[in-house]
Amino acid sequence: MGTVSSSSAPKTGSSAATRKVAAVCFWAWQWIAAGVAAAAGAPSARAPDTIAARVAACDACHDAAGRASAEGYIPRIAGKPAAYLYNQLRHFRDGRRQSPAMTSLVAHQTDAYLREIAAHYAALALPHRPLPASRATPAVLARGRTLALDGDRARGIPACAACHDASLGGVAPDMPGLTGLPRDYINGQLGAWKNGTRRAAAPDCMAEIARALGPEDVAAVSAWLATQPAGPLAAPGPRPAPPLRCGTLAAP
Amino acid sequence: MRRIGTAVAALVALAAGGVAWLAAAGLAEPADAVDAPVPAAAPDAARVRGAYLARAGNCALCHTAPGEAPYAGGRAIDTPFGRVYASNLTPDAATGLGNWSADDFWRAMHHGKSRDGRLLVPAFPYVQYTRVRRADADAIFAYLRTLAPVARPNRAHALRFPYGSRAALALWRGLYFRAGTYRDDHARDGAWNRGAYLVQGLGHCGACHAPRDALGGSARDSLDGGTLAESGWHAPALGGGAATDTLTGAARLQDLVAYLSHGVSTRRAASGPMAGVVAESLQHLAPEDVQAMATYLLALPAPVRPAHPAPTASAVLDAGARLYDRHCADCHGADGRGAPPAYPPLAGNGALTLPDAANAIRLVLHGGFPPGTAGNPRPFGMPPYRLQLGDAEVAAVVSYVRNAWGNRAGLVSAAEVDRHRALSLP
Numbered sequence: 001m002g003t004v005s006s007s008s009a010p011k012t013g014s015s016a017a018t019r020k021v022a023a024v025c026f027w028a029w030q031w032i033a034a035g036v037a038a039a040a041g042a043p044s045a046r047a048p049d050t051i052a053a054r055v056a057a058c059d060a061c062h063d064a065a066g067r068a069s070a071e072g073y074i075p076r077i078a079g080k081p082a083a084y085l086y087n088q089l090r091h092f093r094d095g096r097r098q099s100p101a102m103t104s105l106v107a108h109q110t111d112a113y114l115r116e117i118a119a120h121y122a123a124l125a126l127p128h129r130p131l132p133a134s135r136a137t138p139a140v141l142a143r144g145r146t147l148a149l150d151g152d153r154a155r156g157i158p159a160c161a162a163c164h165d166a167s168l169g170g171v172a173p174d175m176p177g178l179t180g181l182p183r184d185y186i187n188g189q190l191g192a193w194k195n196g197t198r199r200a201a202a203p204d205c206m207a208e209i210a211r212a213l214g215p216e217d218v219a220a221v222s223a224w225l226a227t228q229p230a231g232p233l234a235a236p237g238p239r240p241a242p243p244l245r246c247g248t249l250a251a252p
Numbered sequence: 253m254r255r256i257g258t259a260v261a262a263l264v265a266l267a268a269g270g271v272a273w274l275a276a277a278g279l280a281e282p283a284d285a286v287d288a289p290v291p292a293a294a295p296d297a298a299r300v301r302g303a304y305l306a307r308a309g310n311c312a313l314c315h316t317a318p319g320e321a322p323y324a325g326g327r328a329i330d331t332p333f334g335r336v337y338a339s340n341l342t343p344d345a346a347t348g349l350g351n352w353s354a355d356d357f358w359r360a361m362h363h364g365k366s367r368d369g370r371l372l373v374p375a376f377p378y379v380q381y382t383r384v385r386r387a388d389a390d391a392i393f394a395y396l397r398t399l400a401p402v403a404r405p406n407r408a409h410a411l412r413f414p415y416g417s418r419a420a421l422a423l424w425r426g427l428y429f430r431a432g433t434y435r436d437d438h439a440r441d442g443a444w445n446r447g448a449y450l451v452q453g454l455g456h457c458g459a460c461h462a463p464r465d466a467l468g469g470s471a472r473d474s475l476d477g478g479t480l481a482e483s484g485w486h487a488p489a490l491g492g493g494a495a496t497d498t499l500t501g502a503a504r505l506q507d508l509v510a511y512l513s514h515g516v517s518t519r520r521a522a523s524g525p526m527a528g529v530v531a532e533s534l535q536h537l538a539p540e541d542v543q544a545m546a547t548y549l550l551a552l553p554a555p556v557r558p559a560h561p562a563p564t565a566s567a568v569l570d571a572g573a574r575l576y577d578r579h580c581a582d583c584h585g586a587d588g589r590g591a592p593p594a595y596p597p598l599a600g601n602g603a604l605t606l607p608d609a610a611n612a613i614r615l616v617l618h619g620g621f622p623p624g625t626a627g628n629p630r631p632f633g634m635p636p637y638r639l640q641l642g643d644a645e646v647a648a649v650v651s652y653v654r655n656a657w658g659n660r661a662g663l664v665s666a667a668e669v670d671r672h673r674a675l676s677l678p
Contacts, residue, residue: 045581045582045583045584045585045589045590045591045595046591047583047591047594047595047632051630053594053632054594054630054631054632054633055633056632056633056635057619057621057632057633057634057635057636058633058635059635060619060635060636060637060639060640061636061639091319094318094319095317095318095319095320096318096319100676100677101618101636101677103677104618104620104677105619105620105621105633106621107527107528108527108528108530108531108532108621108623108624109621109623109624109631110624110629112629113624113629113630113631116630199319
């Protein structure tokens with residue numbers, strides 16, 4: 001590498017010795033950078049140092065915009081509350097939600113990284129894909145609407161709107177919206193809570209609610225919710241006090 | 253299935269033919285059965301060391317059910333012979349190891365027998381753990397005793413007849429199991445011996461990296477490459493430090509150390525079951541231990557690979573090249589050099605040109621993320637293509653990357669891709 005001319009050293013050192021160290025570091029850095037460039041040849045692929053690039057793999061299913069896919073099952077994740085998304089990613093990793101497709105991708109990621117991924121999607125305020133027209137009968141849709149907005153007090157079923165916000169669009173940071181989701185997905189989640197394959201922190205209010213719903217209730221509420229378009233983001237809060245205790249919600 | 257049936261028939265014939273000594277060998281406990289316990293230097297030091305050694309053995313991975321208390325057992329492990337459940341290792345008296353002594357624990361680790369003498373199924377890798385020294389086993393036991401007891405009864409295995417029977421296990425042990433701790437090879441240096449001890453023993457690398465026959469047995473200490481029956485992943489032969497390298501000397505050792513401890517290196521990325529081994533076990537080991545393992549692996553003879561001629565121009569490779577430009581080049585580069593450690597290079601990556609194309613097929617179908625580790629905490633991911641590309645397309649693009657940029661390996665058929673679609677994740 002030869003001698004280091006002091007004129008190339010940054011002029012910040014207070015003594016000759018520090019100047020010399022700085023100069024050597026500077027040259028070493030140039031030399032390493034040159035070596036890396038030579039080894040890599042013509043720059044081929046580039047990895048942008050962004051969270052979007054790191055999780056581009058997720059977009060194959062959740063769309064570049066994190067919207068629900070046309071597949072009819074995969075849920076939107078953009079604009080959902082950050083703490084909610086973080087909990088779901090942990091649940092897939094730790095086996096409290098079952099989806100081999102999801103689990104295999106997040107199985108070996110740290111809490112800190114999952115939190116960062118969740119924050120990334122929560123901040124994406126994007127217009128969502130238009131929903132397919134429902135094939136349910138008007139009577140079924142009306143029943144679904146009643147359950148979602150008023151509940152069924154006689155059978156101890158609270159209105160979904162009592163927790164998921166009057167708009168059903170969710171409330172930051174931990175209450176997910178129920179709008180803009182595929183019917184089969186909502187159906188599947190209520191079924192998973194009923195049979196214990198989806199679990200949230202105890203007391204798991206959604207498990208209680210899912211168990212209180214009969215098969216026709218599930219079909220009706222899923223069908224109606226799937227006709228409700230989503231806004232870009234969950235409401236900022238504060239969230240209404242829930243009629244049941246939910247272990248997953250932060251104390252207000 | 254038929255192969256297994258035939259093998260069982262052959263085994264039964266063997267046994268009936270009077271080769272009963274096999275079973276006897278499997279059942280008899282040699283004189284050193286219960287080595288004298290080694291008094292631990294200081295109980296606390298032993299526990300700390302035990303926690304470290306339990307990491308090296310990845311005990312928590314199998315002995316923790318998803319979403320449940322660590323070490324309380326109950327995790328299901330699928331084998332070609334049925335499903336087995338790992339045991340509760342917490343010190344609960346009724347359902348765990350509460351009433352076990354260090355001698356009982358040693359008998360399990362070294363001889364593969366439970367406290368009551370029951371022969372344990374070899375999904376518990378005692379074929380490898382038998383290499384572990386008594387002092388290390390005692391330290392692990394001391395650590396396990398510090399866990400909070402969890403009452404969780406063990407679940408009965410669901411093995412098909414006759415695999416779970418004592419007779420079948422005894423026969424199996426006669427064929428494939430010899431108890432014996434690791435003994436230093438004095439012709440080798442300390443690092444090599446430490447590496448061999450960890451790889452052959454607690455690391456139980458051979459549980460995946462050894463070829464298995466129809467009865468799930470393998471040659472002792474082999475690391476000649478094996479396929480995981482339930483998921484189809486191929487754990488490559490590890491001789492010469494694995495298939496990959498064009499690197500030499502210190503750079504080669506450094507690259508292997510990076511792969512084992514961070515899950516990515518300038519040459520490759522860990523995926524599938526190996527991502528779990530790195531995340532749960534290897535990344536937590538002391539640098540000198542990982543270095544020792546790498547030293548040992550590099551010193552093993554490299555596997556002989558069949559030579560492949562340069563591919564002749566074909567419609568399949570042309571189609572593969574077009575698919576590559578469209579779907580893959582953004583990350584892995586038109587020249588296949590990738591952008592390591594974010595995107596691994598495909599040019600000159602031996603993980604791609606293994607005789608068995610399983611891993612490349614599985615990555616293209618299902619995507620993946622290297623493990624999140626202290627050395628690489630925010631990995632970049634590879635997208636799954638199973639929804640976008642058909643079997644013939646996946647076959648074409650995998651055939652292409654196996655033969656572009658100087659890579660040479662056999663072409664892949666659509667039928668092979670289809671077979672992988674049906675296998676379980678990860």
